[in-house]
Amino acid sequence: MTSAIQTINLSAWYGNKQALTSVSMSLEENKITAIIGPSGCGKSTFIRCLNRMNDLIDGFKTEGEILIYSKDVRYIDPVELRKSVGMVFQKPNPFPKSIYENIAFGPRIHGINSNRLDAIVEESLRKAALWDEVNDRLNDNAMELSGGQQQRLCIARALAVKPKIILFDEPCSALDPLSTSKIEDLMLELKKEYTLVIVTHNMQQAARVSDHTAFFLYGKLIESGETKQIFKKPKEKSTEDYIIGRFG
Amino acid sequence: MDRLRIQRIRELAIEKALFLCALASILTTLGIILVLIFESISFFEEVPILEFLTGTTWAPTYRPQHFGVLPLINGTLMIAVGAAIIAIPLGIASAVYLSEYADLKVRQIVKPVLEILAGVPTVVYGYFAISFITPLLREFVPEANIFNAASASIVVGIMILPMVSSLSEDAMRAVPRALREGAYALGATRFEVSTKIVAPAALSGILASFILAISRAVGETMAVTLAAGATPKMTLDFFESIQTMTAFIVQVSMGDTPFGSIEYKTIFAVGMVLFVMTFLMNIVSMWIKEKYREVY
Amino acid sequence: MRKIKGLAFEYICIGATLTALFLLALLLWDAWDKGAGWLSWRFLDSFPSRFPEQAGIKSALWGSIWLMLLTALISIPLGVGAAIYLEEYADRTWLTRIIEINISNLAGVPSIVYGILGLALFVRWMMLGRSLLAGALTMALLILPIIIISSQEAIRAVPNSIREASYALGATKWQTVKFHVLPAAMPGVLTGNILALSRAMGEAAPLIMIGALTFIAFTPSSPLDPFTALPIQIFNWASRPKAEFQYLAAAGILVLLALLLAMNAAAIIIRNKYQKYIKW
Ligand SMILES: Nc1ncnc2c1ncn2[C@@H]1O[C@H](COP(=O)(O)OP(=O)(O)OP(=O)(O)O)[C@@H](O)[C@H]1O
Numbered sequence: 001m002t003s004a005i006q007t008i009n010l011s012a013w014y015g016n017k018q019a020l021t022s023v024s025m026s027l028e029e030n031k032i033t034a035i036i037g038p039s040g041c042g043k044s045t046f047i048r049c050l051n052r053m054n055d056l057i058d059g060f061k062t063e064g065e066i067l068i069y070s071k072d073v074r075y076i077d078p079v080e081l082r083k084s085v086g087m088v089f090q091k092p093n094p095f096p097k098s099i100y101e102n103i104a105f106g107p108r109i110h111g112i113n114s115n116r117l118d119a120i121v122e123e124s125l126r127k128a129a130l131w132d133e134v135n136d137r138l139n140d141n142a143m144e145l146s147g148g149q150q151q152r153l154c155i156a157r158a159l160a161v162k163p164k165i166i167l168f169d170e171p172c173s174a175l176d177p178l179s180t181s182k183i184e185d186l187m188l189e190l191k192k193e194y195t196l197v198i199v200t201h202n203m204q205q206a207a208r209v210s211d212h213t214a215f216f217l218y219g220k221l222i223e224s225g226e227t228k229q230i231f232k233k234p235k236e237k238s239t240e241d242y243i244i245g246r247f248g
Numbered sequence: 249m250d251r252l253r254i255q256r257i258r259e260l261a262i263e264k265a266l267f268l269c270a271l272a273s274i275l276t277t278l279g280i281i282l283v284l285i286f287e288s289i290s291f292f293e294e295v296p297i298l299e300f301l302t303g304t305t306w307a308p309t310y311r312p313q314h315f316g317v318l319p320l321i322n323g324t325l326m327i328a329v330g331a332a333i334i335a336i337p338l339g340i341a342s343a344v345y346l347s348e349y350a351d352l353k354v355r356q357i358v359k360p361v362l363e364i365l366a367g368v369p370t371v372v373y374g375y376f377a378i379s380f381i382t383p384l385l386r387e388f389v390p391e392a393n394i395f396n397a398a399s400a401s402i403v404v405g406i407m408i409l410p411m412v413s414s415l416s417e418d419a420m421r422a423v424p425r426a427l428r429e430g431a432y433a434l435g436a437t438r439f440e441v442s443t444k445i446v447a448p449a450a451l452s453g454i455l456a457s458f459i460l461a462i463s464r465a466v467g468e469t470m471a472v473t474l475a476a477g478a479t480p481k482m483t484l485d486f487f488e489s490i491q492t493m494t495a496f497i498v499q500v501s502m503g504d505t506p507f508g509s510i511e512y513k514t515i516f517a518v519g520m521v522l523f524v525m526t527f528l529m530n531i532v533s534m535w536i537k538e539k540y541r542e543v544y
Numbered sequence: 545m546r547k548i549k550g551l552a553f554e555y556i557c558i559g560a561t562l563t564a565l566f567l568l569a570l571l572l573w574d575a576w577d578k579g580a581g582w583l584s585w586r587f588l589d590s591f592p593s594r595f596p597e598q599a600g601i602k603s604a605l606w607g608s609i610w611l612m613l614l615t616a617l618i619s620i621p622l623g624v625g626a627a628i629y630l631e632e633y634a635d636r637t638w639l640t641r642i643i644e645i646n647i648s649n650l651a652g653v654p655s656i657v658y659g660i661l662g663l664a665l666f667v668r669w670m671m672l673g674r675s676l677l678a679g680a681l682t683m684a685l686l687i688l689p690i691i692i693i694s695s696q697e698a699i700r701a702v703p704n705s706i707r708e709a710s711y712a713l714g715a716t717k718w719q720t721v722k723f724h725v726l727p728a729a730m731p732g733v734l735t736g737n738i739l740a741l742s743r744a745m746g747e748a749a750p751l752i753m754i755g756a757l758t759f760i761a762f763t764p765s766s767p768l769d770p771f772t773a774l775p776i777q778i779f780n781w782a783s784r785p786k787a788e789f790q791y792l793a794a795a796g797i798l799v800l801l802a803l804l805l806a807m808n809a810a811a812i813i814i815r816n817k818y819q820k821y822i823k824w
Pocket residue numbers: 014017018019037038039040041042043044045046057
């Protein structure tokens with residue numbers, strides 16, 4: 001089994017405030033890893049380290065190593081890194097442009113020949129299970145889509161740059177149950193080709209979709225392992241407390 | 249990989265270019281200061297700085313020449329004070345109305361109108377002064393000069409009124425609701441809330457707006473050139489013709505004073521005084537606003 | 545008693561506001577009353593003249609249009625560039641802080657001081673003479689702070705989620721700015737720029753300083769030509785005692801105000817049109 005992502009003693013700070021403490025963890029290829037934990041425990045911080053999104057925040061710094069397919073991210077150009085590690089955010093954030101432009105943007109800036117764009121747009125929308133709903137309105141503004149559609153558009157947009165890994169930061173927390181289940185189905189489909197990491201507050205969701213689960217608390221990784229094991233027989237008391245809702 | 253290299257170089261070049269754009273503003277300030285200093289220095293080689301700052305006669309264009317800047321400062325301050333007398337009470341009262349009394353609909357109409365008032369070119373105010381205010385004034389005060397400080401003060405006051413009003417209103421609206429609601433809950437009237445709660449809490453912002461507006465009045469040029477006259481003198485009579493620093497600068501630059509002559513250099517010496525005065529006021533205004541940035 | 549005091553206070557406040565509105569009405573009415581009769585096609589299409597009946601604002605109108613175009617060409621790239629730098633690139637260092645303090649200070653420098661700078665720097669030192677270009681450079685510096693500040697506000701209003709979306713796809717900073725931040729900020733940027741230009745449109749003092757002429761019987765044909773502008777022509781007429789010239793000044797004011805109104809209306813239309821579209 002290959003690990004797509006590995007962190008070694010990863011610590012992170014916002015200014016003087018420590019947000020992660022010595023997290024060592026490895027995430028497997030073509031699996032879905034769920035990251036759970038109470039609010040403020042560093043879940044977002046953790047996954048935003050993986051594609052160096054937090055580099056954009058003044059005063060953010062890390063220590064330790066992050067290896068993506070055995071390459072230290074510090075030595076990968078962030079542009080290249082983010083091309084292979086895509087991200088989907090909590091609130092759907094389509095560009096205020098046409099559906100087509102939303103998806104074509106990524107490939108275009110990475111120098112893809114423009115006569116291949118149509119094909120990429122269609123392929124990405126199909127993979128994100130959105131093609132049937134929007135194929136006749138590709139030039140409409142993406143802001144006119146429903147929330148769930150917007151989120152799938154954001155997934156399609158991430159797929160269009162052909163990443164190997166996709167990070168989801170609470171992708172369903174702004175969505176209704178139907179849209180949520182669509183996205184969950186989609187993730188199960190996507191893991192055949194991609195490695196997925198999903199941050200979620202929804203225990204059922206973690207149990208439904210993920211293969212592995214990691215529990216964070218106060219910036220520390222408390223435990224990680226097979227989802228079934230974590231949910232049935234957690235090793236740590238605090239994990240159990242959190243899962244059965246005795247926590248924050 | 250080559251694409252990445254090119255991209256990185258382009259990114260860097262763009263960042264540097266944008267930085268230069270931002271630097272342009274610093275260069276502007278430096279330019280102003282250097283120009284004023286260099287030309288003033290050569291002015292002060294011919295006129296002792298003490299004579300300039302303390303002399304009470306300003307007559308650079310006829311002989312014997314006198315270079316005492318006090319009459320111009322006097323004229324400038326008269327306009328500033330006169331304008332403040334008009335603009336501050338009106339401005340603050342309308343700010344209270346807009347912030348404490350007016351409902352959304354009224355505000356949506358009144359605010360743009362005030363913005364229009366603020367956007368009227370100063371030369372238009374100058375015209376208004378001589379074509380309307382001065383004749384009207386002379387109906388009541390027949391001995392008033394055709395060019396007089398009062399008319400100019402009035403229009404400059406109207407000109408800076410929107411500034412006082414909108415900046416003060418911003419300061420008052422920034423006072424948190426909770427503070428007002430607390431007072432209303434204790435049975436205070438709107439008058440009491442406005443004067444005893446909101447105005448004191450917003451005091452720093454209101455003061456800052458006064459200073460900024462007065463600084464505007466000090467630097468105002470076209471209206472005073474048209475309406476206040478071109479007679480520098482030490483007077484406090486608002487119905488006499490006077491001259492402000494700005495009006496003097498305009499007068500010199502419209503005449504055909506040769507470059508490099510002492511008369512030409514007065515522009516820069518007077519400009520220096522003007523710049524320093526307005527600069528200090530702006531700094532003080534900013535400082536008040538920063539220092540008392542509401543600690544509710 | 546408390547009630548009466550409160551009511552009196554309310555009326556005072558309303559009265560003050562009404563006074564401000566009344567003064568604006570009075571000012572407009574006065575210009576209309578005196579100038580409307582002098583407005584005609586001939587007035588727009590004639591050069592200035594010693595004879596009021598023959599005088600017009602052709603050269604001033606064209607001078608102003610030229611001046612605005614050149615000023616826009618210089619100040620908008622510079623100002624928007626500076627705003628982009630300050631909002632998107634600059635770290636919060638002392639230098640950035642100084643630049644920002646300096647900009648808000650510049651916004652309070654009297655316009656005539658910019659005229660002094662223009663006179664020394666552009667007219668004399670760069671030897672541009674009393675040309676349109678010297679005028680436009682001076683005006684550009686004058687409105688630069690306004691352009692920077694309003695563009696910064698517009699850029700700041702673009703939600704961070706858009707930037708994150710772009711970076712997450714592997715876009716560089718400039719790609720993010722060019723394709724997403726600027727287009728999203730464009731309505732605000734445009735509105736601010738138009739308002740700044742309308743400020744320049746009405747300014748006379750700096751132009752007088754750099755020596756814009758008042759009696760020009762031709763329209764400029766290159767940036768190095770001498771020129772006059774509407775506010776200068778108005779100033780010139782207004783400073784003549786003869787009543788007819790006063791009326792000409794009023795007519796000139798009506799034209800100037802109409803142009804300013806058009807610019808402001810354009811700004812408002814742009815703002816409203818895009819506000820409907822983009823709601824974050
Ligand atoms: N930009 C920032 N600047 C300073 N501190 C931050 C910043 N972002 C997060 N933090 C702090 O870092 C800690 C971890 O935050 P993080 O966003 O990773 O939590 P989280 O687990 O994702 O929480 P949630 O479930 O609420 O999204 C928190 O204490 C938070 O206050």
